[in-house]
Amino acid sequence: MEGLSEIKRILIEKFGDNIIEYKIVSPKRIIVKVKSEKVKDIASELKRLDFDMPVSAGGVDYIKKGIFEVFWIIWSSRYNVILILKTEISRDSPEVDSLVNIWKGVQKFERETWELMGINFKGHPKLKRLLLPEDWDYEKEGYPLRKDFSLKPYER
Amino acid sequence: MSNKVEFKGILDKLPKPIRRIFEWGRSYSIWAIHYVTGCCSPEFMQVFGPRYDLERWGLLSQPSTRQCDALFFVGNVTRKMIRRAIRLYNQMPEPRYVVNIGICTISKGPFYDSYSVVRVEDYLPVDIYISGCPPKPEAIIYGALLLRKKILGEKVGGSKRD
Amino acid sequence: MSVIRVEEIEELEGGLMRVRIGPQHPISGQGTIIVTTDGEIVYEIDVDIGYSHRGIEKILENRTYLQGIVPMERMVMLDTSHVDMAYVRAIEELLGIEAPPRAQYIRTIILEMNRIISHTYALGLLAESTGWFPAFFLWTTGDREPFLELMEMLTGARWSYSFIIPGGVRADLPSGFKEKALKAIEYFRERLDVYMDAWMENALFEVRTRGVGVIPSSKAIEWGAAGPNLRASGVRYDTRKNEPYAAYGELDFKIAVETAGDAYARGAVRIQEMYISLDIIQQALENMPSGPIKVNVPQRVPPGEVYSRVESARGELGVYLVSDGTDKPYRVKISAPSFRNFFLLEMLPTIQEIKFADVPVLYMSFDPWFLDADR
Numbered sequence: 001m002e003g004l005s006e007i008k009r010i011l012i013e014k015f016g017d018n019i020i021e022y023k024i025v026s027p028k029r030i031i032v033k034v035k036s037e038k039v040k041d042i043a044s045e046l047k048r049l050d051f052d053m054p055v056s057a058g059g060v061d062y063i064k065k066g067i068f069e070v071f072w073i074i075w076s077s078r079y080n081v082i083l084i085l086k087t088e089i090s091r092d093s094p095e096v097d098s099l100v101n102i103w104k105g106v107q108k109f110e111r112e113t114w115e116l117m118g119i120n121f122k123g124h125p126k127l128k129r130l131l132l133p134e135d136w137d138y139e140k141e142g143y144p145l146r147k148d149f150s151l152k153p154y155e156r
Numbered sequence: 157m158s159n160k161v162e163f164k165g166i167l168d169k170l171p172k173p174i175r176r177i178f179e180w181g182r183s184y185s186i187w188a189i190h191y192v193t194g195c196c197s198p199e200f201m202q203v204f205g206p207r208y209d210l211e212r213w214g215l216l217s218q219p220s221t222r223q224c225d226a227l228f229f230v231g232n233v234t235r236k237m238i239r240r241a242i243r244l245y246n247q248m249p250e251p252r253y254v255v256n257i258g259i260c261t262i263s264k265g266p267f268y269d270s271y272s273v274v275r276v277e278d279y280l281p282v283d284i285y286i287s288g289c290p291p292k293p294e295a296i297i298y299g300a301l302l303l304r305k306k307i308l309g310e311k312v313g314g315s316k317r318d
Numbered sequence: 319m320s321v322i323r324v325e326e327i328e329e330l331e332g333g334l335m336r337v338r339i340g341p342q343h344p345i346s347g348q349g350t351i352i353v354t355t356d357g358e359i360v361y362e363i364d365v366d367i368g369y370s371h372r373g374i375e376k377i378l379e380n381r382t383y384l385q386g387i388v389p390m391e392r393m394v395m396l397d398t399s400h401v402d403m404a405y406v407r408a409i410e411e412l413l414g415i416e417a418p419p420r421a422q423y424i425r426t427i428i429l430e431m432n433r434i435i436s437h438t439y440a441l442g443l444l445a446e447s448t449g450w451f452p453a454f455f456l457w458t459t460g461d462r463e464p465f466l467e468l469m470e471m472l473t474g475a476r477w478s479y480s481f482i483i484p485g486g487v488r489a490d491l492p493s494g495f496k497e498k499a500l501k502a503i504e505y506f507r508e509r510l511d512v513y514m515d516a517w518m519e520n521a522l523f524e525v526r527t528r529g530v531g532v533i534p535s536s537k538a539i540e541w542g543a544a545g546p547n548l549r550a551s552g553v554r555y556d557t558r559k560n561e562p563y564a565a566y567g568e569l570d571f572k573i574a575v576e577t578a579g580d581a582y583a584r585g586a587v588r589i590q591e592m593y594i595s596l597d598i599i600q601q602a603l604e605n606m607p608s609g610p611i612k613v614n615v616p617q618r619v620p621p622g623e624v625y626s627r628v629e630s631a632r633g634e635l636g637v638y639l640v641s642d643g644t645d646k647p648y649r650v651k652i653s654a655p656s657f658r659n660f661f662l663l664e665m666l667p668t669i670q671e672i673k674f675a676d677v678p679v680l681y682m683s684f685d686p687w688f689l690d691a692d693r
Binding site: 055060061073077082104131151 | 561640649658692
Binding site: 204289 | 340341343347368374380388389392394395396456463466478
């Protein structure tokens with residue numbers, strides 16, 4: 001039975017400097033930033049430590065730094081805290097491991113992020129169109145949630 | 157677009173008093189397709205409820221398209237939804253009418269720069285416009301009664317000089 | 319526009335067929351439920367959403383914080399003040415301010431009245447989908463009217479108020495509001511007793527809903543269920559107790575939990591929540607403190623990121639806000655409860671056998687609202 005203060009020690013022991021940052025922002029929020037190659041192993045270790053309910057997942061476009069930041073938000077039923085797991089990937093070839101086999105509930109969130117931002121999740125079972133209309137052409141119109149997509153041509 | 161409702165086919169050739177009977181019958185029982193598209197739909201449900209009862213004037217919300225006269229667009233319409241709406245419009249028998257409820261169908265409303273919302277009048281001919289976000293139940297009732305006036309051939313909208 | 323063929327019923331091999339219960343249908347609303355069945359047993363359910371996708375997350379990057387409340391609220395028309403509260407809570411956390419106590423109590427009254435307005439819709443549709451109670455939907459539509467009138471007296475609009483702003487609320491309670499509200503609470507309590515009698519304790523309704531769509535609590539956590547669907551499977555999760563906001567930390571109330579996990583339990587949790595909401599509104603009206611109702615806030619929000627959540631009627635609604643120091647947000651990610659609840663419907667055929675005639679009842683017991691899932 002590990003207490004909440006032990007989690008940082010266990011993660012740094014196992015993964016060393018693959019953990020870029022571990023911050024406790026407030027009594028119920030923990031932010032963990034990791035390297036993108038090891039995100040699947042760290043996620044299965046977190047699930048073993050009782051972080052079990054997936055709440056949300058998505059991506060943020062930092063165009064000035066040239067990266068995408070992908071995040072997953074998980075709730076723990078034992079400790080009653082929320083943990084935000086973040087990783088950075090490059091903007092030119094955006095690819096990251098899918099965490100569907102660890103937390104089943106992130107399947108639809110990863111599908112929506114693929115569709116609206118163009119991030120490829122390796123190993124996802126069902127990357128199909130979900131929200132955009134069927135005749136949306138990515139070559140002509142682009143990805144909606146990226147920062148270089150402007151809403152000016154669509155104003156009435 | 158002209159302000160009169162035109163009939164094609166056999167009804168055109170009948171004399172005016174008999175045509176008047178058909179128009180009178182049609183205006184007192186407008187059957188609407190049960191087709192909710194956006195966030196004005198809870199207000200539309202309240203209008204069919206026990207307090208503002210729209211069924212007293214003959215309107216009925218009907219699922220089958222082959223027996224309906226009117227297509228009410230309730231709320232914002234997206235690109236994915238408008239192609240299904242055109243298919244429904246083609247399935248309705250003539251004479252048929254289109255009513256826009258809510259400001260999102262008229263001019264995109266608070267989502268004026270959205271990449272997925274469209275204006276209905278770019279795709280289909282519209283008869284009545286009811287504005288509001290969402291429109292009050294009294295406004296929806298006024299719009300439905302205005303449709304009845306239009307079916308009876310009276311002038312609806314426009315300026316006094318025409 | 320190019321031509322896309324959409325078949326109504328597709329024939330597959332093995333005697334199976336795929337039926338689309340399409341966007342123009344009284345049961346489905348603005349979406350399509352694609353069911354793969356052999357006529358009696360359902361093997362696969364797929365929910366096709368996106369028919370009311372407006373791109374709210376992209377639009378919010380083009381509006382200031384105060385202007386952004388208007389398109390954000392129209393995400394869910396049935397409980398708009400919860401969406402408003404989640405956004406305002408995130409902004410206030412980044413600014414580091416708190417609203418005065420009288421404003422918190424007024425916020426609590428509006429939030430709980432919205433919960434009642436939304437749950438009457440869910441219960442009316444659940445009863446109507448069993449086929450035994452076609453008048454029940456009209457009962458609940460009529461009983462919502464006193465609360466809509468009270469909201470119009472307080473804020474000026476019936477459904478979407480834009481009343482909760484960063485720093486407090488827009489205006490104070492008008493005179494005569496407290497007496498009218500207490501009268502409405504008494505009327506609604508009698509109506510709830512009638513509902514319990516005519517409906518929940520009725521053998522016909524129990525036959526249709528007991529044992530249908532049982533979700534065990536471990537699966538509910540693994541699949542990410544939200545709201546009353548999670549509480550009906552035995553998990554004690556309610557954001558009003560986990561992380562109190564508005565005036566919930568000072569009021570005395572219980573949360574409704576059931577253990578059966580079937581459609582009957584999901585309906586029972588909603589009716590109990592309505593009883594609890596009436597208690598909360600009465601307590602807040604009687605213990606309201608006096609004082610100012612808003613504080614001044616600056617237009618620019620300092621840079622940072624925050625995740626804030628509230629317990630809306632359909633489940634937990636989370637807003638992940640990233641700010642870069644200007645007066646417009648950099649990225650807003652909304653985690654909508656109905657988006658998570660649709661996943662439950664897709665995973666159910668993998669753990670148990672569902673009959674085709676149970677699909678409407680099962681679907682309505684999750685309380686889906688497509689506008690919420692599409693944003």
